[in-house]
Amino acid sequence: MPENTSTQHADSDIVVELRAVDKHFGPLHALRNINLRVNRGEVVVVLGPSGSGKSTMCRTINRLETIDSGEILVDGAPQPAEGKELFKFRTEVGMVFQSFNLFANRTILDNVTLAPRKILGQSKTDAERRARELLDMVGIGSKAGSYPAQLSGGQSQRAAIARALAMEPKVILFDEPTSALDPESTQDVLTTMRQLAERGTTMVVVTHEMSFARSCADRIIFMADGAIIESADPETFFSAPSSERARSFLSSVH
Ligand code: ADP
Ligand code: MG
Numbered sequence: 001m002p003e004n005t006s007t008q009h010a011d012s013d014i015v016v017e018l019r020a021v022d023k024h025f026g027p028l029h030a031l032r033n034i035n036l037r038v039n040r041g042e043v044v045v046v047l048g049p050s051g052s053g054k055s056t057m058c059r060t061i062n063r064l065e066t067i068d069s070g071e072i073l074v075d076g077a078p079q080p081a082e083g084k085e086l087f088k089f090r091t092e093v094g095m096v097f098q099s100f101n102l103f104a105n106r107t108i109l110d111n112v113t114l115a116p117r118k119i120l121g122q123s124k125t126d127a128e129r130r131a132r133e134l135l136d137m138v139g140i141g142s143k144a145g146s147y148p149a150q151l152s153g154g155q156s157q158r159a160a161i162a163r164a165l166a167m168e169p170k171v172i173l174f175d176e177p178t179s180a181l182d183p184e185s186t187q188d189v190l191t192t193m194r195q196l197a198e199r200g201t202t203m204v205v206v207t208h209e210m211s212f213a214r215s216c217a218d219r220i221i222f223m224a225d226g227a228i229i230e231s232a233d234p235e236t237f238f239s240a241p242s243s244e245r246a247r248s249f250l251s252s253v254h
Pocket of ligand 2: 054055
């Protein structure tokens with residue numbers, strides 16, 4: 001596993017901080033005064049109905065979306081606005097989406113080693129050794145030489161997770177990583193994510209998998225209409241949600 005400790009800002013335990021973040025899409029107020037701190041090693045699970053702003057919030061963290069006002073700090077530093085710095089910054093914030101976005105014409109090993117070689121400047125030997133360790137860790141070591149089309153959905157998503165880990169990110173954002181998968185693949189991916197959580201990976205996870213949220217989250221964030229309306233430990237959130245919105249959400253997913 002990559003070390004999650006940063007030598008650059010090792011004094012701070014806050015890996016991601018959103019301060020008073022606002023975002024509009026034209027007339028739509030997509031994020032309303034979002035304040036969120038993610039501590040090193042913490043697993044924050046983001047719940048909320050469709051359209052509540054969960055993906056938008058994730059996307060602002062690695063600047064796939066710009067914000068209208070407020071501030072976002074990663075490891076204590078503001079996001080770079082553009083250029084090489086932004087490019088490097090994006091490599092420090094891993095992202096795993098519903099769609100795996102693997103390069104179809106490259107082997108799984110190549111998919112995992114490409115960015116570490118091109119962006120981190122790792123040698124082929126080092127990148128491949130590390131990639132094989134990561135593929136073993138996520139349980140698809142035997143697929144290193146296969147092409148994405150030869151993998152199941154669950155194997156593809158685990159390859160995408162290995163690819164994100166290969167960049168040794170400070171935090172990994174998961175946006176509904178299992179929602180396109182069949183039940184068995186979903187369990188395989190959740191097992192991998194559970195292992196990452198246990199190893200102290202800093203994670204922000206948007207999911208509808210309540211059993212994962214209950215058992216793996218250090219904290220639950222509940223969003224509705226672009227705002228965070230609850231932030232609680234899982235025990236409190238699931239047994240005694242304080243808002244009517246959260247209560248009706250929970251009754252709809254159970
Ligand atoms: P969630 O992930 O919780 O389902 P999203 O963050 O995807 O919600 O979307 C929040 C709101 O912002 C929705 O109303 C959605 O339609 C809108 N939205 C998201 N992305 C865009 C965009 N690029 N342009 C316009 N509206 C968008
Ligand atoms: Mg979404």
